[in-house]
Amino acid sequence: MASAGNDRSVRLWDPATGCELRRLEGHTDWVRALCAVTVDNHTLLASASDDRSVRLWDPATGCELRRLEGHTDWVRALCAVTVDNHTLLASASDDRTVRLWDPATGSELRRLEGHTDWVRALCAVTVNNHTLLATASNDRTVRLWDPITARCCFVIPVYHPAPACTALPGLLAVGLDVGILTIDLA
């Protein structure tokens, strides 16, 4: 069962479960990454797609609030990064770039260039009380970036394609095709 509301989403009710499903209309290809991002105390939904766009949605209405365009290939990963009490959205793409967006306006603030192959994962890490952005790529490096200046602070060879990363206290863990590396951030 489906009905169209006066917002741009389409609602579906599943008669078996009674759940309301709401289709957020817009993306035209696989959505492989989703994350929550807080703007002015509201939780928004960010989505990344093979259609090369990142979109921000109001989860209460299903409306598309902002379309973040610029990537020229699949967008594979998203994370929120808070610097100076302001939350930014970071996106990693097969176009070899990472972009930092202001979720309040949808504008591209900074472009992180340097990786020479797909950027497959990213996360925020803390180094000496500074928040940096860590990125893992098929180019066999992990890079650490200053989200304020867009400067790449470290290029760390990891010798293998890196499809995953996550932050731990004082450490960055990286998933590889042959196992795991940790990088001491202390």
Added chain:
Amino acid sequence: MASAGNDRSVRLWDPATGCELRRLEGHTDWVRALCAVTVDNHTLLASASDDRSVRLWDPATGCELRRLEGHTDWVRALCAVTVDNHTLLASASDDRTVRLWDPATGSELRRLEGHTDWVRALCAVTVNNHTLLATASNDRTVRLWDPITARCCFVIPVYHPAPACTALPGLLAVGLDVGILTIDLA
């Protein structure tokens, strides 16, 4: 440069950056998912691999603490689920099952069976003050499970393969091959 310590990990120093890299020895294939899990106030690293195992590591020493074996195909996703003040680790696999593990002992507590294709993503959600586990599968359903009883509470047809999901306040967002669905959990 590399040196072997008295733990089972291998340390590498990168002369260009001064970073210490530590290779956690064990996995024999792609590590596609990593997550932090807290056990007795210690943060451990959980990893999921195409080698069909999930492993728990002490990030301070690089030692493999526990090997969680049982999945019969690639393990694609991990998340921590806290029920009754006890944190469990959930793993999603191409073997169509989700397993719940006690990270303190490494034992498989419960097996969530029902999906008929790869389980590609999972996250914890809150429904009526109860913590449930949401799973998204290539079988074109999202399922909600009670982590205590292993019972599947809801099977929600989403009409498309579902490679991503994330929790938002009162909602579950699901990434599909054609866009996004949200499921109202209120």
